[in-house]
Amino acid sequence: MADAQSTADQETLKALIFQRLHPRIYLERFIAENVRPDGREFAEWRDITVNVGSISTADGSALVRLGDTTIVCGVKAEIAEPELDRPNAGFLVPNIDLPAMSSPKFKPGPPSEEAQVLSDRLNNVLVSCAFPPLRITIILTPFLFPFRVFFFLSTTSSGVIPLDSLCIHPGKAVWVLYVDATCINYDGNAFDAALVAMVSALKNSLSLFLFLLTPEEMEIALFTAAHLPKATFDEDTGRTTCSRKIRTPLAISRLPLSLSFGLFDSSHLLADPTSFEEPLVDTTFSVVLDQDHDLISLTQLGLTDSRTQDILSTCIEAAKQRHRTLDNKIYSF
Secondary structure (H helix, E strand, C coil), X not given: CHHHHHHHHHHHHHHHHHHHHCHHHHHHHHHHCXXXXXCCCCCCCCCEEEEECCCCCCCEEEEEEECCEEEEEEEEEEEECCEXXXXXXXXXXXXXXXXXXXXXXXXXXCCCHHHHHHHHHHXXXXXXXXXXXXXXXXXXXXXXXCCCEEEEEECCCCCCCCHXXXXXXXXXXEEEEEEEEEEEECCCCHHHHHHHHHHHHHHHHHHHCHHHCCHHHHHHHCCEEEEEEEEEEECCCCEEEEEEXXXXXXXXXXXXXXEEEEEECCCEEEECCCCCCHHHCCEEEEEEECCCCCEEEEEEECCCCCCHHHHHHHHHHHHHHHHHHHCCCCCCC
16 A cells, blocks of 8 residues: 555656656647646636625725635725816726745746736726727737737727716816735636636625615616715815715626636647646637626737637637626626
8 A cells, every 4th residue: 555655656746747847748748638737628617716805904805716826806995186187087906916925936026027917907907998999909028928919909998897986076086996906826817817806806895785775776786886985075175075874886887707718739729727838828818708798808918820810719709608607606796
């Protein structure tokens, strides 16, 4: 028994060493057997769980687990002056941190290039109300992804939260919502997990108020979110006063959900890539859909080829199928 266990441990150690020294060959051998290193099929997704209200000091919070990727998110509301050219618009400021404790690939210090790119992508999805109906952004990221191009396609002009709804007094005071996410454990596909965490944190306080509503009011409230204190601006004193008793619901116009894929060896499409698979794939695609299965945005990280359009169509169709299985499960609290 002991000899058998020792032999098994030695084989496991050899496999880990081979994986570390020859990661691409390691993955190719699994792909040749139509299976992935974690045992999943190519189109199989990892389980996702959402727990809300995990941070009592935040105005809204959520803890999301996507496989072994774990992200916690908190929302804090502050009052600030609006921009001069948009006196009625508040601010929604998403940010994600990838600390060294989450993975050996990240180092201590200022935000990494990958964290900055992820924050930009999250901002594009959550704060897209200022975009025109069709917007394509091309960002070169030579330090994070050598010789790759980042394409962002926005197909709608509707953000998650109308920024006009954050106005307290035009030109004087607006709400600023800081949506800060931190990765506790990183095992790939942080964008999908972070987006779920941020939307859940914005929406989580809704469940605390549903028991006070009639069925008709509850149907309307399905797209309301965290309740902010009612704020009043006094023009005489120039101060904004917040009520401790009266709270104003925050409207959410859309509930985005991202579903990502990795293209390996230009022919194998891997759903929900892990941290081991991500550096090895040629291209990454992220499809963002709303609660009605409509396409919000499409992101491609990597160079294009003649088959890109067909691959994009395949990703969109697969994302919609996955979205239907998750319908009313992710944001149902």
